[in-house]
Amino acid sequence: MLVTHEHGDHIRGVGPLARRHKVPVYLTPGTWLSGKLGEVPHRHWITPQARFAVKGIEIDPVTVPHDAREPVQFRLAAAGRRLGLLTDLGHPSEHVVEAFRGCDALVLECNHDVHLLETGPYPPSLKRRVGGQWGHLANAQSAWLLRRLGLDGLQRIVCSHLSEHNNRPELALEALVPLLDGDDSRLTVAAQDQGLDWQAIT
Incomplete structure (x- = not known):
């Protein structure tokens, strides 16, 4: 398992799954030192910006601006x-733009619509956190990032991590479809409660 950071929605099942099935876990020391995972028998340290490989898949852990101890996201390469x-x-950030340029497929956070976040039920402190520089991407920021990454080589784009209270699939698609000249065939929305079907790239 690749662990990005220690927030509950990303690690809740990591410890139990790793212990029950002896699954190796790859994570940064900072994530581990949060103390939130419990015992993990087969633990492997990873270093941001230092490539490693698992069963022929090359993996680049990329530092990202997020309010966790040592957060990373991943770029994977094979075949x-x-x-x-x-x-x-x-x-x-520019670092993120450079690291993720040239992907064939991208799972991209489209966490919130700015208006829905501003008028939604979250307390002011949480609204500031989510919408801040160390929180989560708004739909418009995701669109800006896609423009910078370049769309020609992207075969699949999966909109992910949509907030239940502060976003809707149609709003995420509305922000991204214009970048594709109205062709949404490359776009998919991953629902939090349903996951995602297999996606193919050629």
Whole structure:
């Protein structure tokens, strides 16, 4: 298992699954030192910006701006194809743009619509956290990031980590479809409660 950071929605099942099935876990020391995972028998340290490989898949852990101890997101490469996983970041930094340019497929956070966040039920402190530089990407920020990454080589784009209270699938798609000249065939929305079907790239 690749662990990005220690927030509950990302690690809740890591410890039990790793212990029950002896699954190796790859994570940064900072994530481990949060003390939130419990015992993990087969633990492997990873270093941001230091490539490693698991069963022929090359993995680049990329530092991202997020309010965790040592958060990373991942770029994976195998058989000449590259997949980017970008699910938690407060803003699309230049470092992130450079690291994820050239992917064939991208799982991209579209966490919130700014208006829904501003008028929604969260307390002011949580609204500031989610919408801040170390929180989560708004739909418009995700669109800006896609423009910077370049769309020509992207075969699949999965909108992910949509907030239950502060976003809707149609709003995420509305922000991204114009970048694709109205063609949404490359776009998929991953529902939090249903996951995602297998996606293919050629």
